[in-house]
Amino acid sequence: MRETAVGPRVLLKRLRELMQEPLEPQERLDRIVRDIASNMVAEVCSLYVLRADSVLELYATEGLNPSSVHLVQLRLGQGLVGTIAASARSLNLSNAQEHPAFAYLPETGEEIYRSFLGVPLLRAGRTLGVLVVQNKTMRSYRDDEVEALETTAMVIAEMIATGDLARLSRPGLELDLRRPVSFDGASFNDGIGLGHVVLHEPRVVVTNLFNEDSEDEIRRLETALGSLRLSIDDMLERRDVAFEGEHREVLEAYRMFAYDRGWVRRLEEAIGNGLTAEAAVEKVQSDMRARMIHMTDPYLRERMSDFDDLANRLLRQLMGTGPEDMAAALPKDAIIVARSMGAAELLDYPRDKLRGLVLEEGAATSHVVIVARATGIPVVGQVKGAVSMAENSDAIIVDGDEGSVHLRPQSDLETAYAEKVRFRARRQRLYRELRDKPSVSRDGVPVDLLMNAGLVVDLPQLAESGAAGIGLFRTELQFMVASTFPRAESQEQLYREVLDAARGKPVTFRTIDIGGDKVLPYFKHSTQEENPALGWRAIRLTLDRPGLLRTQIRALLKAAGGRELKLMLPMVTELGEIAQAREIIDREVRHLSRFAHLLPNSLKLGAMIEVPSLLFQLDELMQAVDFVSVGSNDLFQFVMAVDRGNTLMADRFDPLSIPFLRVLKSIADAGRRHQTPVTLCGELAGKPISAMVLIGLGFRSISMSAASIGPVKTMLAELPVAELEALFEDNLSAGANDISMRALLQAFADDHSIPL
Structure with missing residues (x-):
């Protein structure tokens, strides 16, 4: 092969001319491979395209047997071409037949060619095919020749991606762009969503490929x-x-x-x-x-x-483009696909059009998931590669029950999931029929089923779910979705709306719980923390910034005028923090009294048990407050020394393990001894099997997402509480650490026909 001046600029110029000519797709491809061969002085140039069935099909060739076009096929990983497609890496060989991956295809007539240069057709990291040049003489292709072929391959990949070759596909042999893909992730919120992809940060589509200067x-x-x-x-x-x-x-x-x-x-x-x-x-x-x-x-x-x-x-x-506002063009069955996102960003999308959320990152307790759960959106997280594999408007199924995602699903799978959605809808109708019935066990034990909330959008679900009240109102969500600190007036308005919507049902407001993983972009913090979950957050932060807490307390007191106000302090570590908070509350009560504001008829102060140090102050704690609430998410994290956001540790320890159940039982027992009401709010309350455990441990008040109340009430109606309590008495004693409580509880549920 003679040395010649070769470069991408020459090839790109010719490609641009060909793309502007009114040619049929096959003729365009034939001209492209002919021009590449001529420019690179190659005796062969071949284009293989990856189909949806993971087969590489010869789409055009110059130099090989022309009758082999659309007949020659290689599996992904088969031969040199299949190896390039599978590895997404170029191969530059002076004697291709000596390579261990070489596969002889007699129909092509390529046995006379020695040197081989093959490059993948790449777009957004995905391999769409392979471009090859060959020569009879043994030689290695120069770096500028490799670069020329790679650049040309990128342009051809764009042609494939924009559908220019679609007319060459045959039914059942579609190109890889439409290949179905399934992912296994983690279930962050139950439910099934069928719809179409909306990329949260859509890739910028490059349409201008060739430069003039x-x-x-x-x-x-x-x-x-x-x-x-x-x-x-x-x-x-x-x-x-x-x-x-x-x-x-x-x-x-x-x-x-x-x-x-x-x-x-x-x-x-x-x-x-x-x-x-x-x-x-x-x-x-x-x-x-x-x-x-x-x-x-x-x-x-x-x-x-x-x-x-x-x-x-x-x-x-x-x-010159910024993040796109997708709301206007959102399909009616949108499923958001994102690497990660904040709670406020999710709320930017109209709720009536959302059918699901897919995250490459995140954790079940991240705030975007909490908001999605509150609005009943199925969520699957830790879905690696979802963003790069998805395109806007792709059909997609989110299975929040199993933690799986199906991108561009086949019709039979879509039909099966559509039936599953119809079944869930029928089950939801049964839950609604239970809405106004008392939440009582089979043997007559009443249990308060409360709901968690944090935004105005949550409030209609209080009546729809039949919840006995709001066991946890996360006041920090109002701060997290705002661009600046919410003014006292807007805080007061929100709290009044919540109490009005409750219509006399109890509402427990948790004072602002920011810090740690709950970052407010407008709140300045001068010190970097190595372990923010253990640092300056929740009550620790608000006691150091009393103006922030005073403003919130004043707004709550004014909103609850003439009604009961239940306040709960998060992340309490020692009783002195409760005393300090009580002083601030008393000061605000005196201030409002001085100006003749209508005050709450009743003010109850509670504390969250999240920090293990409180487990050694339970008797004193029960006497220092009017009620307590167990924050099971953080308590489990701190008791087990597990970072709940670490995907490597997400499933390592079981919240239904004997050590943690003993911790929970000690809290329920202490509340009973001192006649102090105890509620548990957290992930444990929202699953029928773990809610069953809590009731068996002695909890008579649990708070969960609104969507969980129906399944938990259905379980409760069939639950013999006395028998379950006896089971715990026998198996939580010393020496029982080798028992699988989850298996034991599942067997108990099966024996008693308890729906989980």
Whole structure:
């Protein structure tokens, strides 16, 4: 093969001309492979496209037997072409037949060719096919030739992605863009959602691929990079970012990429080869993702998400677009797919159009999940790769019961899930029939089933669910969805709306619980904490910032004028904190009395048991407050020394294990000794099996999401409480640590026909 001046610019110029000509798809592909072969002085150029059934089909060739087009097929991983598609990496071989993956295909007539260069067609990190050139002589292709073929492959991948080849597909042999994909994740909220994908941060679609002036494109890139770096530096300098260590680590990773000379050099090289700045970002991003996704090191694979986010930010800088407001164009059956998102961002979407939420990250106790649960949206989290594999408007099924997601599902699967949704709807009708019936066990034990809430959107569910009241109103959610501290008037208005909606049913307001993982972007914190969950948060923070607590207490007192007010303090560690809070409350009562404001008829103060130190002060605590509430999420986290947001630890320890059940029983027993009402609010209350456990341990008041009340009430109606209490007496004693309580309880439920 003779040496010749070859480069992407020449190929791209010819591709641009071909794409503008009015050609049929097959003719266009035939002309493309012919021009690539001519430009690279190759005797063979072949294009293989990956179908939805994971088969690579020969779509066009110059040099091989033309009758083999659309007949030659290779499985993913089969032969050199299949190896390239499976690994998303190029192969440059001087003697292809010596490679262990070489597969002889007699129908092509390629046995006479020795040298081989194959590159993957990549888009958003996904392999859509393989582009190959071959020659009879044994030689290695030069770096500029490899770069030329890779750049050309990127343009062809865009052609495939935009549907230019759709007419060449045959029924049942669709291209890989429509391939069904299933993911296994973690169930964060029960329910089934069928709908269409709405990417929370939709990828920027690059339509302008070819540049007219490389120097001008380099200047555009430098300007966009400068703006991007400034924005990241600015975020890192803000004290509220320093407050949240994990967020800072992510931004540090962004900054590392943004200043990485290797990344910038690859962008500049792609521009020099004829691409626009945004097309260069798309190409380098896709190349990087394809390489990183096959790495076994979990840390490096996690950095892939950081890189994707950064590249998308740079694309938006280049194209002058900000985050899109999806509400107007939202389909009526939207399922949001996101890497992660905040509670406020979810509330930006109209609730009546949401059918589900898919998160690549997150935890069952993260605040966006709490909000989704409150509004009855099925949620599946820890779905790695969902964002890169999904496209806007793709059909999708979210199975919050099993923790699975089905993207572009086949028709039979969609039909099966549609029937499952109809079954759930029938079951919900049965739950509604129980709404006005008393929540009493089979043997006559009454149990108060309360609901958790935190926003105005939750309030209609109080009547719809038949809840006995609101056992936990999370006042911090109003702060989390606001852009500035809510004024006293808006706080008072919210609390009054809540009490009005309750219509005399009890409402327990938890004082603002911020800090830790509940970061307010407008609240400045000067100290970075290594363990924010154990740091300056909840009552610790509000006692140090008494103005914040006084404003809230005053708003609550005014809103509850003439009614009962139940206040609960979060994250209490020692009784002195209760005394300090009581002083602030008494001061606000005196202040409002001085100005003749109508005060609550009754004011009850309670504390949350979340910190293990209170377990050693239970008798004193029960005498110091009017009621207590167990925050099972944090208490389990602290008792077991488990970071509840750590996906590696999410399923390591069971909340129904004997040690933790003993902890819960000790709290229920202490409340009974002192006749102090005890409620449990948290994830444990919302599942029928764990709610059954709580009742057996002695809890007679539990608070959960509104959607959980129907299933829990159904379970309660069949529950023989006395027999369950006897079971615990026999199995929570010393020496019983080797028993699987979950298996024992499941057997008990089966024996007594208790629906779980």
